[in-house]
Amino acid sequence: xxxxxxxxxxxxxxxxxxxxVREKEMYGYELVQAIRERSRDAIALGEGVIYPVLHALxxxxxxxxxxxxxxxxxxxxxxxxxxxxxRLDDLAGNWSRLTGAIQSILVGxxxx
Amino acid sequence: xxxxxxxxxxxxxxxxxxxxVREKEMYGYELVQAIRERSRDAIALGEGVIYPVLHALxxxxxxxxxxxxxxxxxxxxxxxxxxxxxRLDDLAGNWSRLTGAIQSILVGxxxx
DNA sequence: CATTATACCTCGCGCTGCAAGGTATTGACC
DNA sequence: GGTCAATACCTTGCAGCGCGAGGTATAATG
Numbered sequence: 595x596x597x598x599x600x601x602x603x604x605x606x607x608x609x610x611x612x613x614x615v616r617e618k619e620m621y622g623y624e625l626v627q628a629i630r631e632r633s634r635d636a637i638a639l640g641e642g643v644i645y646p647v648l649h650a651l652x653x654x655x656x657x658x659x660x661x662x663x664x665x666x667x668x669x670x671x672x673x674x675x676x677x678x679x680x681r682l683d684d685l686a687g688n689w690s691r692l693t694g695a696i697q698s699i700l701v702g703x704x705x706x
Numbered sequence: 707x708x709x710x711x712x713x714x715x716x717x718x719x720x721x722x723x724x725x726x727v728r729e730k731e732m733y734g735y736e737l738v739q740a741i742r743e744r745s746r747d748a749i750a751l752g753e754g755v756i757y758p759v760l761h762a763l764x765x766x767x768x769x770x771x772x773x774x775x776x777x778x779x780x781x782x783x784x785x786x787x788x789x790x791x792x793r794l795d796d797l798a799g800n801w802s803r804l805t806g807a808i809q810s811i812l813v814g815x816x817x818x
Numbered sequence: 819c820a821t822t823a824t825a826c827c828t829c830g831c832g833c834t835g836c837a838a839g840g841t842a843t844t845g846a847c848c
Numbered sequence: 849g850g851t852c853a854a855t856a857c858c859t860t861g862c863a864g865c866g867c868g869a870g871g872t873a874t875a876a877t878g
Contacts, residue, residue, distance in 0.1 A: 599832070599833070599867090600832085600833060600834075600866095601832090601833075601834080601865070601866045601867070602749065602866075602867095603715045603716065603718050603865090603866085604715065604833075604834060604835085604865095604866090605834090606714075606715050606808065607834090607835075609808075609812075610808065610811055610812075613811060613812055613814075614811065617814065621856075621857090622856075622857070622858090623855065623856050623857075624856095629811070632807075632810065632811050632815075633807035633808070633810065633811060634807065636803050636804060636806070636807035637714065637804070637807050637808070639714075639835085639836085640835090640836065640837075641836095641856090641857080641858080642835080642836050642837060642838080642839095642858095642859085642860095643834090643835055643836060645857075645858060645859085646834095646835090646858095646859085647835095649858095665844090666843085666844065666845095667843080667844075667855065667856070668842095668843080668856075668857085669855095669856070669857085670856085670857075686812060689808075689812075691748050692748060692749070693805055694748070695744075695745035695746065695748035695749050696718065696721075696722065696745070696749070696801075698744065698745065699722055699725060699726065699741070699744050699745060700721075700722075700725055700798060700801075702725075702729065703744075711836090711837095711863070711864075712835095712863090712864065712865075713834070713835045713836070713863095713864075713865080714835080714836095715834090715835085716834095716835090716864075716865060716866085717865090719865090719866075733825075733826090734825075734826070734827090735824065735825050735826075736825095751866085751867085752866090752867060752868075753825090753826080753827080753867095754827095754828085754829095754866080754867050754868060754869080755865090755866055755867060757826075757827060757828085758827095758828085758865095758866090759866095761827095777875090778874085778875065779824065779825070779874080779875075780825075780826085780873095780874080781824095781825065781826085782825085782826075819878100820877100820878090821876100821877080821878085822875105822876080822877075822878100823874105823875080823876075823877090824873100824874080824875075824876090825872100825873085825874085825875100826871105826872080826873080826874105827870100827871080827872080828869105828870085828871085829868105829869090829870085829871100830867100830868095830869095830870105831866105831867090831868090831869105832865100832866095832867095832868105833864105833865090833866090834863105834864090834865090834866105835862105835863095835864095835865105836861100836862090836863090837860105837861095837862090837863105838859105838860090838861090838862105839858100839859085839860085839861105840857105840858080840859080840860100841856100841857080841858080842855100842856085842857080842858105843854100843855080843856080843857105844853105844854080844855070844856100845852105845853090845854080845855095846851100846852085846853080846854095847850100847851085847852080847853100848849105848850090848851090848852105
């Protein structure tokens with residue numbers, strides 16, 4: 595029963611988080627803004643999306659957390675683990691295959 | 707209260723159906739196979755996905771249906787309406803903006 | 819004459835994204 | 849000193865979508 599169902603278009607928030615954290619340690623509130631800014635407001639994931647995903651990723655061993663105080667601000671920083679890097683690769687591969695397939699339908703490529 | 711919520715990644719089945727029907731009238735069973743074949747098995751939407759979407763699109767005036775008998779086979783063909791064409795354009799535009807934004811995060815584009 | 823393919827349909831569930839709410843601390847402003 | 853906005857964390861509950869699973873009927877196949 596350890597199978598992961600989920601529908602074919604889901605898991606994008608997870609993918610974005612893993613990708614951003616790969617570059618440097620980040621905390622939840624920072625991720626919320628980073629996604630909004632980097633996507634130029636095309637994607638606006640709120641805290642109600644980000645925090646639960648972070649907790650799930652840590653539970654699964656894809657991220658590790660460490661509480662730090664910076665500028666008198668207490669933050670929970672998340673870093674990518676080896677397992678997380680693997681998971682990122684998998685998700686990115688799936689995403690690329692999926693969007694490629696959709697694109698080929700949208701542009702009406704000649705289908706053998 | 708006639709607002710359409712739905713999450714930011716949903717509506718892809720709808721988009722694919724509208725796009726395929728734009729080229730020629732199609733029926734449900736045909737769409738199921740067309741999507742699978744054109745995506746080279748990357749996307750496999752079953753009838754439990756396709757039929758409800760077709761009904762919703764017709765209800766919304768994006769598709770019109772006509773029962774026809776071909777080769778002794780009774781089929782419900784769906785054709786794109788003007789409203790449907792408009793909706794297709796909207797969805798395709800959104801999709802393109804969305805995937806562009808995701809892509810820019812994935813490749814790590816320099817964010818002003 | 820049974821099985822497979824065609825063709826339609828619906829019910830019900832799981833999961834995800836998300837809004838909405840809640841807490842606590844810091845800095846700014848008057 | 850008091851108020852407000854921003855920072856930073858968190859959880860609950862629900863709506864909606866995708867989808868498996870099931871059901872019907874007819875035509876073709878062997």
